[in-house]
Amino acid sequence: MDLRIFTEPQQGATYDTLLAVAKATEDLGFDAFFRSDHYLRMGTSDGLPGPTDAWITLAGLARETKRIRLGTLMTAGTFRLPGVLAIQVAQVDQMSGGRVELGLGSGWFEEEHKAYGIPFPKEKFARLEEQLAIITGLWATEVGSTFTYDGTYYQLTDSPALPKPAQTRVPVLIGGHGARRTPRLAGQYADEFNIPFASIEDSERQFGRVRAAAEQAGRAGGDLVYSNALVVCVGKDDEEVKRRAGKIGRDVEELKANGLAGSPAEVVDKLGRYAAIGSERVYLQVLDLDDLDHLELISAQVQSQL
Numbered sequence: 001m002d003l004r005i006f007t008e009p010q011q012g013a014t015y016d017t018l019l020a021v022a023k024a025t026e027d028l029g030f031d032a033f034f035r036s037d038h039y040l041r042m043g044t045s046d047g048l049p050g051p052t053d054a055w056i057t058l059a060g061l062a063r064e065t066k067r068i069r070l071g072t073l074m075t076a077g078t079f080r081l082p083g084v085l086a087i088q089v090a091q092v093d094q095m096s097g098g099r100v101e102l103g104l105g106s107g108w109f110e111e112e113h114k115a116y117g118i119p120f121p122k123e124k125f126a127r128l129e130e131q132l133a134i135i136t137g138l139w140a141t142e143v144g145s146t147f148t149y150d151g152t153y154y155q156l157t158d159s160p161a162l163p164k165p166a167q168t169r170v171p172v173l174i175g176g177h178g179a180r181r182t183p184r185l186a187g188q189y190a191d192e193f194n195i196p197f198a199s200i201e202d203s204e205r206q207f208g209r210v211r212a213a214a215e216q217a218g219r220a221g222g223d224l225v226y227s228n229a230l231v232v233c234v235g236k237d238d239e240e241v242k243r244r245a246g247k248i249g250r251d252v253e254e255l256k257a258n259g260l261a262g263s264p265a266e267v268v269d270k271l272g273r274y275a276a277i278g279s280e281r282v283y284l285q286v287l288d289l290d291d292l293d294h295l296e297l298i299s300a301q302v303q304s305q306l
Contacts, residue, residue: 001275001306002031005295006073006229006283009052010038010112011045015060017289018052022061024292025068028299032069033061034103034283037076040112044249055088062096071101073194073229073283074175078107078118082131082154086138090165098166103173103194104132125181127153132189136172139165175229177202179209187213192225194283197258203228204277227281228274231259234267234298244294248287260284264301271306 005025009018022033037054041047058070070092075085085104093100106124107113113120121127130151141147141161149156175194176182183206186193193210195203211221233248233255235241241262245252255261260270260282271282288294 001271001279002281003298003303003306004032004034004069004281004283005030006034006036006285007289008036008038008285008287009057009289010036010041010047011043011287012041012047012049013052013289014049015052015057018057019061019064020292021286021289021295022065022068022070024295026065028295029303030068030295030299031281032071032101033065034071034073034101037072037074037079038109038112039079039118040109040115042109055092058100059092059095062092062099065096065099067099069099069101070096071171071173072103073196074103074105074173076107076109077104077128077131078113078120078124082134083138083156083159085131086135087163089135089170090139090163093165093167093170094163096166100165100167101171101173101192102135103175104128104135105175123153129185130154132172132174132185136189137161139170173227177206179206183209183213184217186210186224187215187217187219190224192227192281194227194229196229197231198228199258200273200277203274203279207278225280226278227283228279229283229285231255231261232267232284232286232294232298233259233261234264234294234302236263236297236301238263244288244291247291264297264305267298267302268305271302 025033039051054072089102106128110120138161146158147161171191173192174186174190195206207226214221233244260267
């Protein structure tokens with residue numbers, strides 16, 4: 001099982017903080033550094049010093065790391081036009097030497113749209129479907145050919161479909177809990193399906209829906225990678241677990257029930273239960289970005305046992 005580090009910078013982080021976490025991610029042997037795509041803090045955090053842009057961050061990290069994969073869980077489809085996003089992702093992929101992955105979602109946090117003057121359309125999911133068709137279509141168009149798309153929400157005419165990513169295909173991640181439309185989109189477009197903050201039972205049920213949708217789309221269910229995103233809080237003893245949980249404002253028992261929390265042995269055991277239902281990759285949601293000792297412990301005593 002791959003372990004990836006997943007950050008929520010809107011809660012309060014500078015680029016330098018994210019760079020330190022990304023370098024630790026690489027040095028400690030984790031597979032990837034991912035970040036959310038939000039412009040407004042959630043909950044009681046003050047969010048200082050303010051938001052950072054996901055793709056500007058990843059462009060910087062592309063030049064300052066060498067091995068780890070880089071991506072978003074999830075880029076909000078409401079923030080960027082699909083043609084522009086295709087250019088941005090392709091450029092960052094080139095800058096990284098082919099290490100980028102695109103998680104794309106419909107966008108859901110209405111308050112951040114109001115705060116920064118971003119339109120928040122009602123028909124977000126239908127727009128997401130067109131965005132996926134356009135972005136993958138632009139990348140797949142051969143050099144020298146053009147791409148045209150006539151949709152309900154987006155129209156492209158004779159696009160040169162440039163630039164191209166460094167990778168032949170940038171992996172596309174789609175995720176969510178929806179029982180019908182989400183599996184259908186994943187089955188058609190995704191290289192990876194991710195379910196965030198879900199129980200083992202709910203994950204197994206949703207993975208089954210996505211496999212069935214992939215087969216209906218003419219693909220094998222195993223063509224996709226299946227992954228989870230879970231908050232992580234590991235300590236070498238109960239006192240350290242309690243301290244780390246308190247630092248992020250969470251209850252230990254709640255974290256154990258809904259995330260990956262406790263001793264390294266407890267977390268390894270729970271990861272094994274997710275693996276048993278088909279999860280191949282876990283994004284560890286790290287909420288205290290100043291606690292690099294936490295990452296060292298996970299690397300030494302959790303990742304080493306997988």
